[in-house]
Each structure stands twice: as C-alpha cells, then as structure tokens.
Amino acid sequence: MVIRKQVDKKQEELAKLREQAQQGGGPDRIEAQHKRNKKTARERIAAFLDEGTFQELDQFVQHRSTDFGLDESHYPGDSVVTGYGKVNGRQVFVYSQDFTVLGGSLSEVAGEKISKAMDLAIQNGTPMVGLIDSGGARIQEGIDSLTGYGEIFLRNTRASGVIPQISAIMGPAAGGATYSPALTDFVFMVSGVGQMYITGPDVIKAVTGEEVTHEDLGGAFAHASKSGVSHFTHESEDECLKEIRRLLSFLPQNNMEEAPHLAFTDEIEAGDSDIAGVVPDNPNQPYNMNDIIKRVVDEGDFMEIQKDFARNILIGFGRIAGATVGIVGNQPDHMAGVLDINASVKAARFVRFCDAFNIPVVTFIDVPGFMPGTAQEHGGIIRHGAKLIYAYAEATVPKISVLTRKAYGGSYLVMSSKSLRGDINYAWPSSEVAVMGAEGAVNVIHRNAIRASDEPEKLRAKLIQEYRERLMNPYVAASRGMVDDVIFPSETRLKVASALDMLRNKRETLPPKKHGSIPL
Numbered sequence: 001m002v003i004r005k006q007v008d009k010k011q012e013e014l015a016k017l018r019e020q021a022q023q024g025g026g027p028d029r030i031e032a033q034h035k036r037n038k039k040t041a042r043e044r045i046a047a048f049l050d051e052g053t054f055q056e057l058d059q060f061v062q063h064r065s066t067d068f069g070l071d072e073s074h075y076p077g078d079s080v081v082t083g084y085g086k087v088n089g090r091q092v093f094v095y096s097q098d099f100t101v102l103g104g105s106l107s108e109v110a111g112e113k114i115s116k117a118m119d120l121a122i123q124n125g126t127p128m129v130g131l132i133d134s135g136g137a138r139i140q141e142g143i144d145s146l147t148g149y150g151e152i153f154l155r156n157t158r159a160s161g162v163i164p165q166i167s168a169i170m171g172p173a174a175g176g177a178t179y180s181p182a183l184t185d186f187v188f189m190v191s192g193v194g195q196m197y198i199t200g201p202d203v204i205k206a207v208t209g210e211e212v213t214h215e216d217l218g219g220a221f222a223h224a225s226k227s228g229v230s231h232f233t234h235e236s237e238d239e240c241l242k243e244i245r246r247l248l249s250f251l252p253q254n255n256m257e258e259a260p261h262l263a264f265t266d267e268i269e270a271g272d273s274d275i276a277g278v279v280p281d282n283p284n285q286p287y288n289m290n291d292i293i294k295r296v297v298d299e300g301d302f303m304e305i306q307k308d309f310a311r312n313i314l315i316g317f318g319r320i321a322g323a324t325v326g327i328v329g330n331q332p333d334h335m336a337g338v339l340d341i342n343a344s345v346k347a348a349r350f351v352r353f354c355d356a357f358n359i360p361v362v363t364f365i366d367v368p369g370f371m372p373g374t375a376q377e378h379g380g381i382i383r384h385g386a387k388l389i390y391a392y393a394e395a396t397v398p399k400i401s402v403l404t405r406k407a408y409g410g411s412y413l414v415m416s417s418k419s420l421r422g423d424i425n426y427a428w429p430s431s432e433v434a435v436m437g438a439e440g441a442v443n444v445i446h447r448n449a450i451r452a453s454d455e456p457e458k459l460r461a462k463l464i465q466e467y468r469e470r471l472m473n474p475y476v477a478a479s480r481g482m483v484d485d486v487i488f489p490s491e492t493r494l495k496v497a498s499a500l501d502m503l504r505n506k507r508e509t510l511p512p513k514k515h516g517s518i519p520l
C-alpha cells in the first residue's frame, strides 16, 4: 500500500512536470503570441502532424546559464520543442521554436536538442522539418549559443542530399536563425509574420544609414520575389503547414528510397487533343507553360516552387502515372522564357535536389536563348548559367524533355539536351531547334549580301524564310538522333509516362570523386 502511494506520487510529479513543460513561457506570453496571430510551438506541431502521433524528446532540458539574470528564468524544455511523429502515416522529425521562451532565442541546450533530433533523423533516414520563430542566438549566452548554431549548420550540410530538410519561417528568423533554413532544401514563409534577415533594420541604420522596415527588409514578399531565399509563401500558418505535408507527399524519406507512388485516375492512353492549342502559331507570342504541364501530370496536380522568383522558368513537383517527377519548364509568359542568372540558379538547384533524391526530371522546353546585356554579363551569367549545365550534366536520374516550340543555341544545349545525357528527348512537330533565331542568323551569315542589295529588306525577308524552312524544324535534330522522336502534342503524357516506365531501372554512375566543383 505504501509503495503504491509512493508510485502514485511520483507519477503525479511527472504529470505536473509535463504540464509545466507544456506552458512554455507561461500564459501571458502564450496570449501575446496568439494576439500576434501566431500559434505556439506545440500548437504548430499538433496542426502539422497526423493527430496524436507526436512523441516529444527532451522536454525537461534546461539551460545552464547563470549570466545576466538567466539563473532566475528557467523553462522546462527551453526555447524549442523537438520530437517525431507522422505525416500521412510516414515518419518525420520536427523541431518547433518557442517564441514565448526568451523570444525563441537559441541557447546552447536548444542547439543540443535540435542537433539530437537531426542526428536521429539522419541515422534513420527521416525527413527533418524546422518551424522557426526565433530572435537568433541567445545573446546572454555568447559563444555557447553561437556554437549551437554551428552544430546545426554542420548537420544541415551533412544531411543535405541524405534526407529532405524543410524550414518554415513563422515569426522572426534573425541572425543565426537564418542560415539553417538557407541550408535546407525548401523554405516556407508565412506572409506578414515570417521575417528573415542577418542584421535587422536598427543595425542597418547604424552601419549604413539606410532606413527600411522589418517587412520590406526580410518579409515573405522580399524573399519570394527578390532574394529567392524562400520557396513558398502562405497567408496563414495552417495553410503553410498543410502545404509542407503536401510537399512531403512528393518526396522519398531519404536518398536510398524512391518517392511514394500514388494512385491516379486520369487515363494515360487517352490523349489530349487540346494540348497543341496552348502554343500559339506565332513563335513570338507568349503562352503559359503551366497550361501544358498541368495537362501532362496526374490530376493536373503541379506543386510549383518559387513561383514569384525568376518567373521565366518554372520548377515544381507533379506525378506521372503515380510516380513523382521534378518538372522544369521555360516560361514563355515571362520575359519570353529567356534564361538569365536567377532562372539558371533556380533550376540548377532544383535539378540537383531531384538527382540527390532519385526523382526523374521532366523538362518542358521553349527557350529563345540567354538574356543579353551588361547587367547579366557583369552579374556573372557565364558562371551562373554554367550551374544549370553542370546540374543537368551530373544528374544521373532519368531525364526526359519535351520541346514545345523553340530551343536556340546555348540554351538548347543547357535544357536537358542529348549532349548532357538527356535520356529521351521529344519534340513537337512545330518546334525549332537551331543555333539561333532565323532573324539573327540571317543578319550574320548574309550581312554582306544584304548590304549590297538594292532591296535589302526584301532580300532579308526572303533569306529569313529560306533559313526557317531549311533549319527551323525538329527534323534536323531528329536526323542526328539529338531528338529521339517527333511526337504529336496529344500523345505527350503517354510518351513521357512510357519513357519514365522504361527508365525506371536506369543505372548510370559518374567517375569516382570526392565531389565535383560546381561553379558557385
């Protein structure tokens, strides 16, 4: 009887300690968090994971610092909640920073908690998701908190290409809090709430005199459209968490696995007689490549990534015949789909992600070339464009391309061409593969004849027409085997699905090396 009572008391004590840990920074701070339209760290985890699956780790960890009054403020679990649970029945590790505890600032022990979760995620081949809401390194702890970040950065880097890593910015991400997300594969931001910057407005004003608001400096809009740091923007936390779950549904658990295959309803063989109509006859008229992609993927479900950054190229995930594919598409609707610095970097990183995680890459091509101009040349288009070549050339996953309209010069080579070991390259019958556009080509090769002519414009038009008829079609490339087949637009989905099926067991190895030296 006495023993039973003791056990009960111990269990009561545990229940009390757990209850305390659930409180984070206490009711007032929780209320303040809610007033800002933000969930608490635990509420976010509950909304993110399958119901009742969360298993928390380290909820009794406390900081060891005694400086600057910290010995007076102890919170069980400190400023981050860590653990694991399930998303659509699949395991995932998660950490969620608790802004109610000293502004979610990263203490030495908070760093240790996150590192422990990451180690388990890496060892067990499980995706890692970080929900960020933090003022950065805990200033009172000095070098100890800095080291916490260093340990996280190391793990982010070593986990790269091993497990998918996702970050969601659901509050401030100041100072050190920015670099871990930047090292992860996908960054989500909640509009009006998430803000990322290395140095805040006050420091900027003191150092450079420049005045800027938190939102203009590092809000979701700035990072989605200008810096390219973020990949997805959402209006609410709930929507953001739901979309992280959706993204995970496209991904394998780790680099040794394949992405899950899902059931699909729309027929592969059916054909799509309307798809050809998306592309205008006039080669200079824009159209939306999204309209083609959505007709090729299962259920029209295309999860576009970085939709507001470098809009001249599209990237994202879809499924074809149930299997995940990474999709890259030039976007004629924006800047004629030209390749520039941002587009090259955006697509290169995506192709490398797909390659690391066994996800085939399907490329939809309609590209007039690289963007001319001093801004691009001096900005390093040579170096950055080389990244996209590098990414396609080193990728050993199945690579399939569909040329819908034009592919000229260097940009033809870059976009998953046969030379870069595109496995199957398809072209629509109205497409053009050429060293450059007809107008430009005629101006170069017939310059003297045009100059000498009495009717230069008439001659130019005739020569352009001749050039176009002779070279601006897919059959020259097809006659060299650089295009594997010229296909009816209506059979695109069927052809791509068949190629993916054929390439399912593709094995290609690169020469042994530690790693390449991509032109960063």
Ligand code: HXC
Pocket: 101, 102, 103, 104, 105, 106, 134, 135, 136, 137, 138, 139, 140, 146, 149, 172, 174, 175, 176, 177, 179, 200
């Ligand atoms: C300790 C911090 C903190 C931090 C916030 N707090 N950031 N405590 N270390 N880094 C505390 C605040 O003192 C406050 O405590 C509570 O958290 C809530 O913060 P508020 O300022 O009241 O909230 P808000 O107005 O929403 O502003 C949030 C904020 C701001 C924008 C994040 O707190 C801020 O600017 N913090 C400092 C950001 C920063 O400079 N970080 C860099 C750290 S150095 P009380 O008790 O007063 O309510 C770093 C270097 C790493 O990260 C570099 C690695 C590459």
